[in-house]
Amino acid sequence: MTQIIAMWSGPRNLSTAMMRSFGARAGCRPVDEPFYAAYLAATGLDHPMREEIIADGETDPAKVAEECLEPPEPPQSLVYQKHMTHHMIDGFPLDWIGEVTNVFLIRDPARVLASYANKANSVTAADTGFVRQRELFDLVTEKTGEIPAVIDAADIRAHPEAMLKKLCAKIGIEFDPAMLSWPARPREEDGIWASHWYDAVWKSTGFAPPEIGDPLPLPEDLAAIEIELRADYEYLRRYLLGG
Numbered sequence: 202m203t204q205i206i207a208m209w210s211g212p213r214n215l216s217t218a219m220m221r222s223f224g225a226r227a228g229c230r231p232v233d234e235p236f237y238a239a240y241l242a243a244t245g246l247d248h249p250m251r252e253e254i255i256a257d258g259e260t261d262p263a264k265v266a267e268e269c270l271e272p273p274e275p276p277q278s279l280v281y282q283k284h285m286t287h288h289m290i291d292g293f294p295l296d297w298i299g300e301v302t303n304v305f306l307i308r309d310p311a312r313v314l315a316s317y318a319n320k321a322n323s324v325t326a327a328d329t330g331f332v333r334q335r336e337l338f339d340l341v342t343e344k345t346g347e348i349p350a351v352i353d354a355a356d357i358r359a360h361p362e363a364m365l366k367k368l369c370a371k372i373g374i375e376f377d378p379a380m381l382s383w384p385a386r387p388r389e390e391d392g393i394w395a396s397h398w399y400d401a402v403w404k405s406t407g408f409a410p411p412e413i414g415d416p417l418p419l420p421e422d423l424a425a426i427e428i429e430l431r432a433d434y435e436y437l438r439r440y441l442l443g444g
Contacts, residue, residue, distance in 0.1 A: 203272045205280045206372065207298060209337055210306040211330030213316035215354035216283050217402045218409070219306060222365065222380040223281035224390060230273050232282040233392040235265050240288040249397045257393045266294040269301070279374065286330035286337055298337070299344035302372050305334060307437050308354040310430040311416040314423045324423065331430040338437055351440040359411040367442045382407045 206223070210216040217233075224231040238258025241251055248254070259265050273280045282301075289295065310331060317324050326332065341349050350371045357364045361381055369376040385406050391399060401409075419427055 203278050205301040207282045207284055207301045208304045208306055209284050209286050211286055213313050214306055214308040217399055220283045221383045225379045225383045226377045228277045229279040229281055230277045231390040233390050234283055234285055236288040239265055250394050253393050262293040266297045270297050286334040298341055303341045303349040305338050305351045310427050310434050314419055314427055315416055326426050326429050331433040335433040335436050348440055350442055351437050352442055358408055361408045
């Protein structure tokens with residue numbers, strides 16, 4: 202049996218470590234942010250390495266959507282797609298998401314904003330993908346008639362084996378202990394943008410330990426965004442695995 206998993210996350214949210222985790226499984230092909238080039242080409246946004254990303258990737262969102270439905274090639278039986286929710290702008294095709302296994306990865310917005318601000322000169326609510334994540338969650342629920350899996354990055358970091366077992370059971374695959382560790386190095390599946398964003402993951406050999414204590418107070422502009430995003434985060438938290 203073959204399966205395609207679409208993991209929907211915002212940036213700075215354990216998403217690359219989760220891609221590493223699934224990539225460590227036997228027979229799994231990871232795919233890193235397939236809509237990124239199309240998103241940059243369509244929006245004109247000035248992201249780090251913008252021109253390199255556009256030149257390296259597919260900029261036609263319809264073609265990307267078709268590629269997202271391509272089954273794994275033997276001996277692989279699983280495709281794991283790491284998606285950024287904010288990449289799915291209005292006009293990008295979404296019919297395909299009803300044909301894959303969708304999972305939603307969430308993280309406390311205060312921690313997301315603090316982490317994002319360390320890597321970017323400015324941050325907007327749209328950059329974080331929280332609003333779009335909630336919209337996609339509702340769309341998947343409508344299309345499939347089922348509530349998709351929702352996991353919190355904090356829970357994975359606190360209890361990686363237990364949470365990965367719950368996730369695998371929810372989406373109908375066997376847990377593989379290999380998902381708990383990986384070699385510290387770049388990987389072939391990493392997007393061309395990895396040299397800017399993935400420094401910590403390239404050095405990692407497993408999930409980072411839990412974050413201790415409350416996040417530091419945010420600057421006034423980010424604190425206002427955090428308040429705006431909190432409702433979307435709490436909305437998905439109602440459906441957490443094991444919650």
